[in-house]
Amino acid sequence: MNEQLTGKPVRFLMVGGFLGAGKTTTIGKLAAHYVAQGKNVALVTNDQAYNLVDTETLRRQGFHVGEVPGACFCCKFDDLLSTVDSLSEDSVPDLIIAEPVGSCTDLVATVIEPMKSLFGDRFETGPLVVLLKPSHGKKILADGARRGFSPKAEYIFLKQLEEADSIAINKIDRMSEDEQQELLSLTKERFPEKNVFLLSARDGIGFEDLVSAIESDPISRTGMMEMDYEVYAEGEAELGWLNCQVQAATGKDDEKFSLDEVVLAFVRNIGAQLAESGAEVAHLKVLGQTLENSAIANMVSSDGIAELSLPSEINAAAAELLVNARVATAPETLAEIVNSVAEELQSSMQVKFSIGQMQSFRPGKPEPTHRMV
Template identity: 25%
Template sequence: MEALSFMVVSGFLGAGKTTTMIALAEHMNKTFGETAIIANDLGANLVDTNLTQTSGCTVTEIANGCICYQMDNVVDQLRRLRDKDNAVFVMSDIPGCGVGALDHVYHTLARDHAEEFKLAPFTVIVDPERLRMIMPEKADINLPEELVYLLQLQLEEADAVVLNKCDLLTPEEQERYVDFLKTAVPDVPVLCISARERTGIEALADFITTNTTALKNFSVRNNHEFELAEAKLTWYNRRMFMKTLDEGKIDMNAVADDVIEEIRMGLIEKKRNVPHLKTFATSGNGDFNKASLIGVDYDIEYEQKFLRDHKNMRMIINARAVCESRVLARIVDDAIDEVCERYDLDCQIFFTECFGMADEGR
């Protein structure tokens, strides 16, 4: 039996890992063979899983912890995708603050399952806005210095670096960003794409299917500094159902937008930030709204908006915030209450979790 190809996709919060994996899977399903995606994060009820399912790609989920520490589960999922779904190529992301999958995942698979799995290049996605934090201009985008350390580590870990969102750059800017990356991580290939516009995807697919990992040795230089960076972040996940009290149809795009705006304003009031907030809302029949925010100073980005008015919607919120867990929980609760009152909505909460990596008892 031919070995199943597997690739880990790393990258900072909001870099576009999921959108990149979807674009790759859609292309590779037509040109290479059945390609599947594993959505991974520290919490449950993931926006990324729901978004990937709307694309028609084969997707499974490994939640409640990074794949680095669930290797038996990873191997089981890979075998299932191979045997049940006939996948020939599988890619998985890791949480946006994640570092260490090269050691924990790649080296483990190479050591214990070399005949089963072929390891494609360990690929790190970066976006221009976050990259400016470590470029000569040292841009201040209101994130703690500890998180800059995480971005630097992720680049060092890469077999290949992919500069995403190139549609937002001029040709001159793109050349400058690429030149910086080639200096920052010499001997590591740099590719440019726009996952949203589907440009550069063919070249990226060719690269990852014709190359393998260098399987280099990589470890976190300073465990204390890494722990300090992780401690800055709080994970928040909520799944809920919202409906109009009079059962009339309204613009649910406005509702979703206002939920994000109220969370933004709450964070600004508390002088906190959110490196990545994602929402996914659906009312069935294929109509959905997917939005994201990469900081309180940025505009909301939409993958898709509702095409028509609805009287209800199911909504998932995933937030990765630079904010204490108790404070963030209160901000989101207040935002939901405000929006429900504004639009005369009833809201049923089915699932909520909010935790910081340094929270006592975690």
């Protein structure tokens, strides 16, 4: 245990939310806000696999980022603590902001309360703010006919909101005012005791409400949320997980490709093949990077569109792509589609794509290190 963390407790915060809810953008904006106030901020990302786009995205923004791969924070509690220690080797952070896996829930009982109970001298735990993803939130909360996911996957989505101290309806910049008010009403009707507010982390709308929620005191709880870990495990296992590296190159220094067009084409074409198979996208993102520049494209639902969320506006002769896909389909199908898209784009874009390290699987049953009851 790092001796540097035995003085003033470090404030520890988590920003949760379903896959594609905008957690990375939100955490980046929060970190920048506190750095501007002179705070020393460290970030921790979390994923079921390695080669995480979110980690590279935040590091490219200049933040000190640790990563806990291989399972949720709840199942990697000791790894979370050792990662925090490693982030504190040079100087103890004033604030640690953690981004849990988007398919994870029961964070209060398995992460926040154990940190408070077992390591209260080291950490001051803050409230749990959960981002509500509009594209799936409206379908699930309105009990529509086509909800996107099965009831078991929806169980995770709703449990994330149930355990939140505050719920931020994110990405309102993509919604009309009527749509915002409808989703706000649906959320408050389902969770009347919660602090619910509207947010666009990308555009800064509602950011003051987010900071207020982050700096408020956690809800006083008389007990932990009830969880059916069998349903939870089956809901997670319905999602195919894929992380892979792809090398893109023209083979000639004087021949270049648009990095923005490449990452956008990857997301668009993978999304199109998934739609043909009837698979529901939870989150699909591709990061393209050279030594100096990055581009990111993503898609957060099957009826959504591929978006270039971070343009690079450069042409390159070579780049590395990171593909992260979370989709309600078999992982083998995901791997086949990524390979297929690489082949078709190689022909149409005159760029050679070489698939490198790839992980495709279904998450295993969550087995928390600690669970306070």
